[in-house]
Amino acid sequence: MRRISVDSSNLVSVGYDAERRILEIEFHSGSVYQYSGVPESVYRDLMSADSHGLYFDREIKKAGYPYDRID
Numbered sequence: 001m002r003r004i005s006v007d008s009s010n011l012v013s014v015g016y017d018a019e020r021r022i023l024e025i026e027f028h029s030g031s032v033y034q035y036s037g038v039p040e041s042v043y044r045d046l047m048s049a050d051s052h053g054l055y056f057d058r059e060i061k062k063a064g065y066p067y068d069r070i071d
Contacts, residue, residue: 010053016043023060024070032071035060 049055
């Protein structure tokens with residue numbers, strides 16, 4: 001999945017597969033996670049958020065989307 005670099009103290013890059021509704025996030029730790037069932041609107045809002053890390057924590061992590069570590 002192609003990821004786009006973001007300016008964040010926590011996230012390195014973000015990718016999204018609209019067909020499968022999978023959000024892929026690379027963290028500064030080097031870990032990459034895929035979150036399932038994420039609506040495209042959440043991806044768009046993440047990418048336009050003033051703070052990508054805060055939005056991720058509040059709207060994705062704490063929202064409880066299922067995830068898998070892929071790296």
